[in-house]
Structures are given as structure tokens and as C-alpha cells.
Amino acid sequence: MSLAIDSMVIQPPGGDPLFAPLTLDIGAGTITTLMGPSGVGKTTLLHAIAGHLAESFTLQGTLRLNGRLLNGLPAERRRIGLMFQDATLFPHLSVGDNLAFGLRSGVKGRQARAKAVDRALASAGLDGMRRRDPATLSGGQRARAALMQSLLAEPEAILLDEPFSRLDETLRADIRAFVLNHIRDRSIPALLVTHDPADARAAGGPTIPLGEGAIA
Numbered sequence: 001m002s003l004a005i006d007s008m009v010i011q012p013p014g015g016d017p018l019f020a021p022l023t024l025d026i027g028a029g030t031i032t033t034l035m036g037p038s039g040v041g042k043t044t045l046l047h048a049i050a051g052h053l054a055e056s057f058t059l060q061g062t063l064r065l066n067g068r069l070l071n072g073l074p075a076e077r078r079r080i081g082l083m084f085q086d087a088t089l090f091p092h093l094s095v096g097d098n099l100a101f102g103l104r105s106g107v108k109g110r111q112a113r114a115k116a117v118d119r120a121l122a123s124a125g126l127d128g129m130r131r132r133d134p135a136t137l138s139g140g141q142r143a144r145a146a147l148m149q150s151l152l153a154e155p156e157a158i159l160l161d162e163p164f165s166r167l168d169e170t171l172r173a174d175i176r177a178f179v180l181n182h183i184r185d186r187s188i189p190a191l192l193v194t195h196d197p198a199d200a201r202a203a204g205g206p207t208i209p210l211g212e213g214a215i216a
């Protein structure tokens, strides 16, 4: 299992090309960290991998997940999970319905789906919060729920963009350990964008510097 990026260059509309070019292979169970100055293209790279690159951008190079070519595939067929800084839960859905939204379509039947959601809530320490409005959760609870929403889709890789940056210092280490351990347990490749060297150390995989003087 691996996420393989080969000779990737992304061209923003009217700007300079990002990367020079980028080649990266992330194995199963490895959390690779991307670090680099603001504007170097970290978020754009994650969008390109997930299939959310704006049409005005052009992309060269190839992307493969477990040998499958992702270039040209729509986002929903890539089987890539996302966790972004805002821990995006839908505000109009309860916590449980947010998790159910993430649930893989192969899990059929109302009872089986409810059970899978309850299991995910329990493993995130959110028992009893199925009916809660996401706005009433703490930052840490929201981050754990967002991770569960992504993992319920059984992604083959996961991308994390500054997922801990809005958490206050006291919560940060605990939530980081929770998220990274859950991802490692899945044995899938993961790519973490962060400005915090402590995140990179906790991820435990290689750190790829992007930008001035970087190897990529």
C-alpha cells in the first residue's frame, strides 16, 4: 500500500509553478510531514492529491494510490480522507449524522450504520453525543469527531492540513496523539502539513521540506 507522487508540478493561474518537481512515496502506516513557508503550495498539493484542485490550475506528473492512477479521477472515487484545520463538521447536522455522512456506502441498513457510528463515537470518547449540535462541542471533541468522519469512509490514504493548529496548547498534545495513533492503527499512508516541529516529531515519519533550499 502506498501513495506515490511522481514528478509533480502544479501551475497556479498566472503564477510560478509550484515544486521543482516533487517525487514522494509514502508507505502504508507511515505519516510523512510536509513543512515549508507560507505560500509554497502545501495546501494546493493536498487539494491536488484529493482531487479538489481548481480547474484553473494545471497539474503535471502522476499520482498513484496502491498502484491505481488517480489523475483524472473525481474526488469521490479516490478513497482519500481529509482532515483540515477547521475540523469541518456540517453545522446543520447532529454529531451522529455528521459521522454517518462519512460512513462508507457499502455499510447497508439503518441498524448497521447506527452501530458503526456508535462504535466510532465510543472510540473517540464521544459516547452519548450522537444528537449533539457540533457547535456545542469543544475544539478537541470536534477534531476527534472530524477524524472519525474521515475514517468511517475507510480511506486508503489520509491527508491532514494543520489539523491541530486551532487547538489550545493544553489539548494539543492529547488530540495529536489520539489522531496520529488512530491513523497508524489503520496502516494507511498519511501526509501531514504543519508548521509545528512537535507535530512532525509525533508523526514519526520522514519530514519533507518544501520551498527555498528544499530537496523537493
Ligand SMILES: Nc1ncnc2c1ncn2[C@@H]1O[C@H](COP(=O)(O)OP(=O)(O)OP(=O)(O)O)[C@@H](O)[C@H]1O
Residues within 6 Å of the ligand: 012, 013, 015, 018, 036, 037, 038, 039, 040, 041, 042, 043, 044, 045, 054
Ligand atoms: N486561486 C488561486 N489563484 C492563483 N494562485 C493561487 C490560488 N490559490 C493559491 N494560489 C497560489 O498558490 C500558491 C500556494 O498556495 P498554498 O495555499 O497551497 O500555500 P501553503 O504552502 O499551503 O501556504 P500556508 O502555509 O500559508 O497555508 C501561493 O503562492 C498562492 O498565491
